[in-house]
Structure formats: structure tokens, C-alpha cells
Amino acid sequence: MADETAYSIGSMDEASALADADMLEIERPDGDPPTTPNSWLRITAAKIAAYALGKIVQGSGMRLSLAGGQLTLESGGAASVEITGSAATLGLSNMNRFNRCNNATAQTITIPAQADVEWPDDIQLEGAQWGAGAVTFVAASGVDLRKRSNRTATTDGQYAPWGLKRTGLNEWLLFGDLGSA
Known part of the structure; x- marks a missing residue:
């Protein structure tokens, strides 16, 4: 025993x-x-x-x-999230899902600060401009949004894929099919 x-x-x-x-x-x-x-x-x-x-x-x-x-x-539920409004703020419900930004007119997507959403380390969010309206990404106060200097923070047309990688506390890298600056 x-x-x-x-x-x-x-x-x-x-x-x-x-x-x-x-x-x-x-x-x-x-x-x-x-x-x-x-x-x-x-x-x-x-x-x-x-x-x-x-x-x-x-x-x-x-x-x-x-x-x-x-x-x-x-359970994760749906494999994708439909973002249909003219403005949206990303949250934990956007994790581990494909985010379809689906609107006929422009959309603004805000990346909130860590104080507002407890983002896990090394998270990556992804999606695409599904509708005709371009998707523009903006950083909330205190958040740094990084991208290539020759690109805008706006998708470059219908079905343009995008990704956001959290690279540090309140720091995100935006990548994908983005417009030229």
C-alpha cells in the first residue's frame, strides 16, 4: 500500500x-x-x-x-465571427476564429488596450474584408499599431486578408493585403 x-x-x-x-x-x-x-x-x-x-x-x-x-x-462555437456594423471593437470572442468584416460600406475596427481586454500572450487574430466596404484598423488610447510604412491600416479590397499579432503589452503588428500609403 x-x-x-x-x-x-x-x-x-x-x-x-x-x-x-x-x-x-x-x-x-x-x-x-x-x-x-x-x-x-x-x-x-x-x-x-x-x-x-x-x-x-x-x-x-x-x-x-x-x-x-x-x-x-x-466550446469555441462558430468557426467564424461576422462583423457587420460600421464600427467594432475586437475582444476575446474574436480569438481562434476567422473574422469576416462584412459590410457594404467602410468599417472601423478598434484594437482595445490590455486594461480593457485581458489578451493572452502571443495571440494572433485574423480575418478578411468580406464585403465591399474597406476595413480600417485603429488603436485605442495607449495601444501601438505597427505596420509597414508604405502601407495604410486599411484593407485593399473585397476578400483582402488581414492579421493582427500581439507583439507586446499594448503593441500589435498589422499585416495582410493592405492599401499603399
């Missing part, structure tokens, strides 16, 4: 369960040489769980949300 005694790591005893608000300390051994002090981060158990599960489901077509201490995993 297996030993059923509780084990300890350092000075911590095994806990029966963690509450969402429990704070955990994470040590990052970033000292060089190893004798220099390491850095520490205090974070809630819920945030660690959300981050870890978010990395697992990223790119799987599944959605993970954390609200009121409840972590929910949902």
Missing part, C-alpha cells in the same frame, strides 16, 4: 485545497551568479489557474473565462 502521509516542499505543508483568493509566492531564479537574490512574485491561485489553462486551450478553438471566481471552459 502506498504511503499516504502529506509531503512538504520547503517549509510549506501540502494544502487540501486552495481558495481563488489565496496568494502564492513564485520565485524566479534570475540571479547570475546563483548567489544573487532572486525575484519574487505574489499572485492569486485563480490567476495562476487561469493563465495555465489559457495556455492549454489557446489555439484549440475552446474559450476560457474567469468571472466571479468561476473558471469556465466553453
Whole structure:
């Protein structure tokens, strides 16, 4: 029969369960040489769980949300999102889906700040101008939208594909079939 005694790591005893608000300390051994002090981060158990599960489901077509201490995993639903209004703001519902910007007249798509949408690291959004109306991308306050200097931030015609790659905190790279500047 297996030993059923509780084990300890350092000075911590095994806990029966963690509450969402429990704070955990994470040590990052970033000292060089190893004798220099390491850095520490205090974070809630819920945030660690959300981050870890978010990395697992990223790119799987599944959605993970954390609200009121409840972590929910949902099926990705539709393989595409239809954006039909003259203006829209991107959000987590645009992840892992093909975004069809489908309007007969021009559309403006806003990329919100990290403070408004908790974008995961290394996210990439993609889609196309599906209708006749050109799609122009604008950055919300505090967001940097990067692109080639000889291109506009507007798609170059019907069915023109576009992509947005998050390259840092509040920093996005726009690429695809964009108009000439």
C-alpha cells in the first residue's frame, strides 16, 4: 500500500485545497551568479489557474473565462465571427476564429488596450474584408499599431486578408493585403 502521509516542499505543508483568493509566492531564479537574490512574485491561485489553462486551450478553438471566481471552459462555437456594423471593437470572442468584416460600406475596427481586454500572450487574430466596404484598423488610447510604412491600416479590397499579432503589452503588428500609403 502506498504511503499516504502529506509531503512538504520547503517549509510549506501540502494544502487540501486552495481558495481563488489565496496568494502564492513564485520565485524566479534570475540571479547570475546563483548567489544573487532572486525575484519574487505574489499572485492569486485563480490567476495562476487561469493563465495555465489559457495556455492549454489557446489555439484549440475552446474559450476560457474567469468571472466571479468561476473558471469556465466553453466550446469555441462558430468557426467564424461576422462583423457587420460600421464600427467594432475586437475582444476575446474574436480569438481562434476567422473574422469576416462584412459590410457594404467602410468599417472601423478598434484594437482595445490590455486594461480593457485581458489578451493572452502571443495571440494572433485574423480575418478578411468580406464585403465591399474597406476595413480600417485603429488603436485605442495607449495601444501601438505597427505596420509597414508604405502601407495604410486599411484593407485593399473585397476578400483582402488581414492579421493582427500581439507583439507586446499594448503593441500589435498589422499585416495582410493592405492599401499603399
